[in-house]
Amino acid sequence: MANNSVMEDTLKVLKDHKLRVTPQRHIILAYLASHHNHPTVETIRDGLSKELPNMGSSTIYNTLNTFVEHRLVVELQNGDGSTHYDYFGTPHYHAICTNCGKIVDVTYPGFSKDEKTLEERTADISGYMISGNHMEVYGLCPECQVKLGVKK
Amino acid sequence: MANNSVMEDTLKVLKDHKLRVTPQRHIILAYLASHHNHPTVETIRDGLSKELPNMGSSTIYNTLNTFVEHRLVVELQNGDGSTHYDYFGTPHYHAICTNCGKIVDVTYPGFSKDEKTLEERTADISGYMISGNHMEVYGLCPECQVKLGVKK
DNA sequence: TTCCTATGTTGGAATCATTACAAAGTAATT
DNA sequence: AATTACTTTGTAATGATTCCAACATAGGAA
Known part of the structure; x- marks a missing residue:
């Protein structure tokens, strides 16, 4: 789980944005800040099932x-039907695999x-x-290039 | 409805992409090529209710x-819950209003x-x-700037 | 600290866009 | 003209997301 400095940092972020600090908000934000896996709602629920088993x-x-309204997080679609979320600590954009849906930060x-x-x-x-922008670049991730036997 | 040259052009596009030419495909593509309103599925259905009343x-x-698979069209989300479609005849990107959802080509x-x-x-x-990319820029359209009384 | 109230959480129901499926129709090739 | 694979259609199923009402709580005020 997130270490102390992530917990402190995210607590400050919530307060800076004048958001009421609840355990749910704090833990979800810390999860996003410490995982770069572009989770879905289900992924987050699973990832936090130990900490908050009753979270709906x-x-x-x-x-x-x-x-998202406070611009702490951005929404991403990778074509698998559900929305993925990404903590937007530093400016970046995304490369999304058209075969497996893998998302990486670039x-x-x-860039700024x-x-x-x-x-x-x-x-x-x-x-x-x-007020903002989203850039996404699509292609085959290195794994899928091998899997599909395409050559550069 | 679409004029003859649009019908000819879109017919050629379908054939070039080796897509079987059905009335539905032809009319939908012509609709997209001649309207720059970034329609939803419902908008298209309504717009073509005269030509193809029984189209499901x-x-x-x-x-x-x-x-979309043939890259003739791109999908867009403007936050209203349904997907919008845009014929991609010439390279461009989109500006999307965060208040009313209006999408314009830019x-x-x-740019290329x-x-x-x-x-x-x-x-x-x-x-x-x-293999491709999408760029979107968000902000308030001129109408919503006035409506909301914001000043530049 | 204790109280108060606005705000957040919960879970289940409702919604709504999209996909799946099977039957019927049709484009395009022989 | 016959054949066949592909397309359309309508309906049912799916599944993500939102809605709602009851309950809980964070944080300011006294």
Whole structure:
């Protein structure tokens, strides 16, 4: 389970966002901050079954929706039918495998600048007042390249 | 409804992709190619109720899934709970209103090059064999800026 | 500390988009 | 024109997500 510093950090995050601190919120956020597995609601429920065996799915949905509204977390679809969640501690985007659904975080030096450029350009063109973006890149993960016998 | 040249063009597109040409596929693709309203399955059903009154939702889902697999069409979520579809005739990305869900197409000179750069960089970093990407930018559309009384 | 109230949690029911399936129809090839 | 694999259709099934009402509690006020 999450170590103490993750628990302290996530507690601070909740307070900074003026969210009422409940055990459920705190543990779910700590789970997300310490796992980079892009879990679904079910994955989170299973992962926290020791700590909070009676936590209902509704609570997880409610909590995640709250986090998404506060921009602590982003939603991802990988084509398997349910939504995956990712703690957004540092700016990054996602590469998603079109065969197995595996999601990995990607970033590079200058990514934040590129993001900002895209947002400014979009504001100029569309007239929207931009508040965020999502970028996803699709392809075959290394394992599936081998599994399917494709060659580069 | 779609004019003749759209019907001819979409017929060619179906044949080029070696898709069996059925009235349903042809009319749905022509609808998508001539409307830039990012319709849902229901919107398409309503829009084509004159031409094909007996077309079932299953057919629309089947057809759209086929088009997505062939990369003729992309799926979009705007937060209203159902999936929106967009004919992908020319490269572009989307700006989505976080208040009303309105989706607009955006592009700019050099967008295709930027896309390619992103894909190559992602391949290098992640090891994925890249086949495509989606970019979305979120914010308030001009109407909702006025409606909500926000100022730039 | 204790009380109070707004807010959060729970679990089960309800909803709604999407898929599965089997029967009937049809495009395109021989 | 016959054949066959593929498509359409309607309905049933699925499954993720939301709704709701009762209960619980975090955190501020006294």
